[in-house]
Amino acid sequence: MKRKPIILQILNNDLGGKIVLGVLALVVIYVSFANLVLPAGSTFHISTYTVTLLGKYLAFALLALALDLVWGYIGILSLGHGAFFALGGYAMGMYLMRQIGDRGVYGNPELPDFMVFMNLKELPWFWYGFDNPIFTLIMIMFVPGLLAFVFGYLAFRSRVTGVYLSIITQAMTYALMLAFFRNDMGFGGNNGLTDFKDILGFDLQADGTRIALLLISFLALTGGYLVARFIMNSRLGRVCIAIRDGESRTRFIGYRVEQYKLFIFVVSACMAGIAGALYVPQVGIINPGVFSPLFSIELVIWVAIGGRGTLYGAIVGAFIVNYASTYFTSALPEVWLYALGGLFVVVTLFLPKGVVGLISQIKDKLNKDNKNQESEVQNATA
Amino acid sequence: MKKSNLIKIIFLNLFFLTSLFASFETDIEALKTKSFKKKQQVINELVEKYSDDERTETLLKKMVDGDLFYTKKEGTFVILEKKEGSTYHTKTFLEGKVLEPQNKKEFNKVKTNNGLRSVIKSNLAQMNLFSKKKEVRLKSAKNILSNVDEDSKELINKALSKEKDSDVKEVLLEAKTIILAKYSSGEEQLQAVKDLSDFISSDTLATLKNLYSKEDISSELKKAVKSSISTVETIRSYYGVLEKAFFGLSMGSVLLLAAIGLAITFGVMKVINMAHGEMMMIGAYTTYTLQQVMPGLIEYSILVAIPAAFIVSGIVGIIIERLVIRHLYGRPLETLLATFGISLILQQIVRTIYSPLNQEVKTPDWMSGAWEINSALSLTYNRLYIIIFALLVFIGVLMVLNKTSLGLKVRAVTQNRQMAQAMGIKTSWIDAMTFGIGSGIAGIAGVALSQLTNVGPNLGQAYIVDSFMVVVFGGVGNLWGTLIGAITLGEINKFIEPVAGAVLAKVIILVFIILFIQKKPRGLFPQKGRDAQD
Numbered sequence: 001m002k003r004k005p006i007i008l009q010i011l012n013n014d015l016g017g018k019i020v021l022g023v024l025a026l027v028v029i030y031v032s033f034a035n036l037v038l039p040a041g042s043t044f045h046i047s048t049y050t051v052t053l054l055g056k057y058l059a060f061a062l063l064a065l066a067l068d069l070v071w072g073y074i075g076i077l078s079l080g081h082g083a084f085f086a087l088g089g090y091a092m093g094m095y096l097m098r099q100i101g102d103r104g105v106y107g108n109p110e111l112p113d114f115m116v117f118m119n120l121k122e123l124p125w126f127w128y129g130f131d132n133p134i135f136t137l138i139m140i141m142f143v144p145g146l147l148a149f150v151f152g153y154l155a156f157r158s159r160v161t162g163v164y165l166s167i168i169t170q171a172m173t174y175a176l177m178l179a180f181f182r183n184d185m186g187f188g189g190n191n192g193l194t195d196f197k198d199i200l201g202f203d204l205q206a207d208g209t210r211i212a213l214l215l216i217s218f219l220a221l222t223g224g225y226l227v228a229r230f231i232m233n234s235r236l237g238r239v240c241i242a243i244r245d246g247e248s249r250t251r252f253i254g255y256r257v258e259q260y261k262l263f264i265f266v267v268s269a270c271m272a273g274i275a276g277a278l279y280v281p282q283v284g285i286i287n288p289g290v291f292s293p294l295f296s297i298e299l300v301i302w303v304a305i306g307g308r309g310t311l312y313g314a315i316v317g318a319f320i321v322n323y324a325s326t327y328f329t330s331a332l333p334e335v336w337l338y339a340l341g342g343l344f345v346v347v348t349l350f351l352p353k354g355v356v357g358l359i360s361q362i363k364d365k366l367n368k369d370n371k372n373q374e375s376e377v378q379n380a381t382a
Numbered sequence: 383m384k385k386s387n388l389i390k391i392i393f394l395n396l397f398f399l400t401s402l403f404a405s406f407e408t409d410i411e412a413l414k415t416k417s418f419k420k421k422q423q424v425i426n427e428l429v430e431k432y433s434d435d436e437r438t439e440t441l442l443k444k445m446v447d448g449d450l451f452y453t454k455k456e457g458t459f460v461i462l463e464k465k466e467g468s469t470y471h472t473k474t475f476l477e478g479k480v481l482e483p484q485n486k487k488e489f490n491k492v493k494t495n496n497g498l499r500s501v502i503k504s505n506l507a508q509m510n511l512f513s514k515k516k517e518v519r520l521k522s523a524k525n526i527l528s529n530v531d532e533d534s535k536e537l538i539n540k541a542l543s544k545e546k547d548s549d550v551k552e553v554l555l556e557a558k559t560i561i562l563a564k565y566s567s568g569e570e571q572l573q574a575v576k577d578l579s580d581f582i583s584s585d586t587l588a589t590l591k592n593l594y595s596k597e598d599i600s601s602e603l604k605k606a607v608k609s610s611i612s613t614v615e616t617i618r619s620y621y622g623v624l625e626k627a628f629f630g631l632s633m634g635s636v637l638l639l640a641a642i643g644l645a646i647t648f649g650v651m652k653v654i655n656m657a658h659g660e661m662m663m664i665g666a667y668t669t670y671t672l673q674q675v676m677p678g679l680i681e682y683s684i685l686v687a688i689p690a691a692f693i694v695s696g697i698v699g700i701i702i703e704r705l706v707i708r709h710l711y712g713r714p715l716e717t718l719l720a721t722f723g724i725s726l727i728l729q730q731i732v733r734t735i736y737s738p739l740n741q742e743v744k745t746p747d748w749m750s751g752a753w754e755i756n757s758a759l760s761l762t763y764n765r766l767y768i769i770i771f772a773l774l775v776f777i778g779v780l781m782v783l784n785k786t787s788l789g790l791k792v793r794a795v796t797q798n799r800q801m802a803q804a805m806g807i808k809t810s811w812i813d814a815m816t817f818g819i820g821s822g823i824a825g826i827a828g829v830a831l832s833q834l835t836n837v838g839p840n841l842g843q844a845y846i847v848d849s850f851m852v853v854v855f856g857g858v859g860n861l862w863g864t865l866i867g868a869i870t871l872g873e874i875n876k877f878i879e880p881v882a883g884a885v886l887a888k889v890i891i892l893v894f895i896i897l898f899i900q901k902k903p904r905g906l907f908p909q910k911g912r913d914a915q916d
Contacts, residue, residue, distance in 0.1 A: 077715050077718075151896075154896060154897070154900055155896075155899075157900070158899060158900045158901075158903045159903055160899055160903050162714065162715070163654055163714045163715065163718070164854060164899070164903070166654075166715065166718065167654075167850045167851075167854055168854070168895075168896055168899065170847060170850075171847055171850075171851060171892045171895065171896070172892070172896070174847045174892065175888065175889045175892040175893065178885045178888055178889055179885065179886075179889050181885070182885055182886075293847065294843075297656075297719075297722050300719060301719065301723075304719060334730075334734070337726050337727070337729065337730040337733075338726075338727055338730050340723070340726055341722075341723040341724060341725070341726030341727035341730065342723065342727065343723065344719050344720060344722055344723020344724075344726070345706055345720050345723040345724060345727075347719070348710065348716045348719045348720040348723075349706065349709055349710070349720065352716075
C-alpha cells in the first residue's frame with residue numbers, strides 16, 4: 001500500500017483545515033500571478049498594495065493560530081500574545097535597520113538614524129549580531145520563546161490560572177509597551193523602527209520581493225498549521241485537551257501539567273514571533289503600539305470570531321476581522337470602534353463557537369432535519 | 383503765665399483739634415502737590431497714621447502703577463480702569479463709583495518718579511509686616527525671607543520686637559539669621575551659621591551652600607557651615623520622605639477608588655469588567671458636564687457631581703448587566719471579552735458626543751492651594767481631600783456590605799446562589815444592584831480623577847491595568863486586601879519613581895507583582911474555604 005504524503009497524513013480527518021489552506025493557496029497563487037504577469041493596465045491586475053495587505057493578513061493569521069494553540073487547546077487565555085509578535089517583529093526590524101547601512105538621513109554606516117539623533121556614539125550591545133540574517137532568524141524565535149519560557153515557568157509553577165493568568169499576561173505586554181515607548185531603550189521609542197530599504201539584498205519596494213514575502217508568509221502559515229495540527233493529533237495534544245477540560249483531574253492522574261503548558265506556551269510564542277517577523281518587512285514599520293493591550297485583546301476576538309479550538313477557525317477569524325478593519329477604517333472610520341466593540345459582545349453572547357462553529361451547527365441542524373424526515377418516511381412506510 | 387506760653391497752649395490745642403478732625407479722606411488731598419519731596423512726606427505720614435486702613439495700600443499700589451488720577455473739575459481721586467485711545471474708564475477712589483468714560487484731558491495724574499516709587503514700595507513692605515492680619519504679616523515675612531538683603535535688617539529687628547505670633551516670628555528670625563550669616567563677620571557670623579541648623583527652608587540651605595563654596599572663610603567657620611548643612615539636609619530629607627509618603631498615599635487613594643468598584647464586581651460577582659475604566663470615564667465626564675451646565679457654581683458643582691456620577695455610572699452599569707453580563711455568569715473569560723467590547727463602544731460614544739480631545743475640568747478654590755506645614759513640607763489640598771474622600775468611600779462600602787440587608791443579600795448570593803434563591807432572595811435583582819454599585823463607585827472615582835488629570839476618552843484605559851493589579855495583589859473578594867494593596871502599590875510607585883523614572887517604576891511594579899504571585903498566587907488575603915478554588 002502506498003503511503004500518503006505527510007501533509008495529508010497530518011490533515012487526515014481535518015476537512016476545515018484542508019479547505020482553508022486550499023483556498024488560501026489558490027488565492028495566493030492567483031494574486032502572485034495577477035500581480036507579476038498581468039500588465040498594470042489590465043482589469044485583472046492586482047496592485048502591490050493588495051499583495052501587501054494579503055501578506056499582512058497571512059502574518060496575522062499565523063499569530064491567531066498561535067493564540068488558538070494556547071487558548072483553544074490548553075485553556076490559557078493569553079492577553080499578551082501581541083508581545084511575542086512584537087518581539088519577533090522588533091528582531092526583524094533590527095535586521096532590516098542594519099541593512100540600511102549608510103543610506104540613512106545621517107549617512108552613518110554604523111548607527112541607525114534614531115541613534116544618531118539621540119547622540120548615541122556606539123551600537124548598544126543587544127544590537128550586535130543583527131546584521132547577520134541567520135542570527136536574526138534564531139533570535140526571531142529565541143527572544144519570544146525565552147520570554148514565554150521565563151514567564152510561563154513562573155506563572156504555571158505557582159498555578160496561576162484562568163482570569164489571573166489573563167490579567168498577568170496583559171500586565172506583561174503593558175509593561176513592555178511602557179518600556180519600548182521610552183526613547184532611551186534603544187529601540188526607537190514611540191517612532192519604532194522604520195524606513196527599511198532591503199532584505200537579504202533584495203529591494204523591499206520591488207514587486208518580486210513582495211510576492212516572495214507573500215509566498216513565504218503563506219508557507220509559514222501552512223507550516224505553523226501543520227505543526228499545530230501535528231501536536232494536537234499526537235498523544236501530547238490529547239493530554240493538552242485533558243488539561244483544558246479538567247486541570248486538577250489531569251494533574252491527579254499523574255501528568256506534569258506545568259510542563260505541558262509550558263511547552264505549548266513556548267511553541268506558541270515562537271510561532272507568534274515568526275508572524276511578527278513576517279509582518280514587519282511587509283508593513284514597513286514596527287512600533288510599541290503592537291505591545292498595547294488593545295492589540296492583544298483584539299487578537300483574542302479574531303480567534304473567538306473564527307472559532308476557538310479549531311485552528312483553521314483562527315485563520316478564518318483573522319481574515320474576517322482584519323478585512324473588516326481595513327474596510328471600515330478607510331470607509332467609515334467613526335464606525336470601526338463601534339463595530340469592533342459590537343463584535344466582541346455579539347460573538348461572546350451569540351457565537352460561542354465562532355463562525356466555523358456556526359457552519360457546523362447549521363450542518364448538524366440540516367442533518368437532524370433530514371434524519372427526522374427519513375424517520376418520518378420510514379414510520380409512514382412501516 | 384507768660385502771654386507767649388498761653389498762645390502756645392492755644393495753638394497746640396488748635397493743632398490737636400485739627401488733627402482730631404483730620405481724616406484719611408482729607409489727608410490724601412495733600413497728594414495733589416507737584417513737589418515729589420512733599421509727596422514723599424505725605425506718603426510717610428499717611429503710612430504712619432493709616433497703616434491699618436486697607437485703602438492706604440490700594441492707594442499706594444495704584445500710585446506706583448500710575449493709575450491714580452484726580453478730576454480737574456471737582457478734584458476727586460479716581461482710579462483708571464481701562465484706556466480706550468484717549469478715553470479713560472474710571473471709578474472714584476473713595477466711593478468706588480463708576481464714572482462715565484471721559485477724555486483724558488479731564489484728569490490730572492498723581493505723578494511719581496523713581497525715588498518716590500522706591501519709597502512707596504518699601505512703605506508697602508513695612509505696612510504689610512505690621513499689618514493687623516496675621517496672613518498678611520506672614521506673607522510679607524516670607525517675601526523678605528526669599529529676597530533678603532542687608533538693608534532689611536533694621537526692619538526685621540523692628541518687626542521682631544513687636545511680633546507676637548510664633549509663626550511669623552520664626553520666619554523673621556530665620557531671615558535675620560540668614561542676614562547675619564551672610565553679611566556679618568567673626569564670632570557673630572559663626573554663631574549665626576550654627577543657629578541656621580535650626581531652620582529648614584531652601585533659602586537657609588542655599589545660604590549655607592553659598593557660604594561653603596566661598597574660599598576666603600576660616601576653617602572653623604567652614605566646619606560650622608558643613609555641620610549646619612548636614613543637619614539641615616537631614617531634616618529636609620526626613621520631610622522629603624514624609625512628602626513622598628503623602629504623594630504615595632494620595633496615589634494609593636486614587637487606586638483604591640478605582641479598585642473598590644472592581645473588587646466588588648470582580649471579587650464578589652466573579653465578573654471581569656474591562657469596561658470598569660470607562661465607568662470612571664463616565665463619572666469624570668459627568669463632572670465636566672455639570673461644570674458646563676452650572677458655570678457660575680464651580681465651588682459646588684463638584685459636590686453635586688459625586689452623587690450625579692454615582693447615579694449615571696450606576697445606571698449605565700445596571701443596563702450593561704441586564705443586557706449582556708446576565709447571560710455570562712460563571713464564564714469569567716467571556717465576561718472579559720464582552721465587557722471589553724462594551725468599553726470600546728463607550729469610548730467611541732464619548733468621542734462622538736464630546737470630541738476626542740481632552741477636556742479641562744476646573745478645580746474649585748477650596749481644593750486648590752497647599753497646606754504648608756513648614757518650609758520643607760507642604761501638602762496640596764486636592765490630594766489631601768482625595769485621601770479623605772477615598773477613605774470615606776471605603777468605609778461606606780464596607781458599611782453597606784456588612785451592615786445593611788442589601789449587603790447581607792449580596793454576600794448570600796456570592797456564597798451560594800441556589801441557597802440564596804431558595805431563601806427567597808431575588809438573585810437577579812441583587813446581581814444588577816451589585817454591578818450597579820460597583821459601577822457607581824467607579825463613577826465617583828472618576829469625579830476624583832477629574833481633579834487630578836485631564837478628562838478624555840482614554841482616561842479609563844490608563845487605570846484599568848493598575849486597578850486589576852491592585853485587586854489581584856490584595857486578594858480577590860476582600861476589601862481590606864484592596865485597601866492595603868492600593869496603598870502599598872501607590873507608595874512603592876512614588877518611592878521608586880524619583881530613582882527610576884515614572885515608566886520604569888510601573889514596569890518594576892508589574893514585575894514585582896508577577897514575582898509576588900509566585901509566593902501568594904491568590905493575593906495578600908486569599909479567600910479561604912471550600913468554594914475558593916473556583
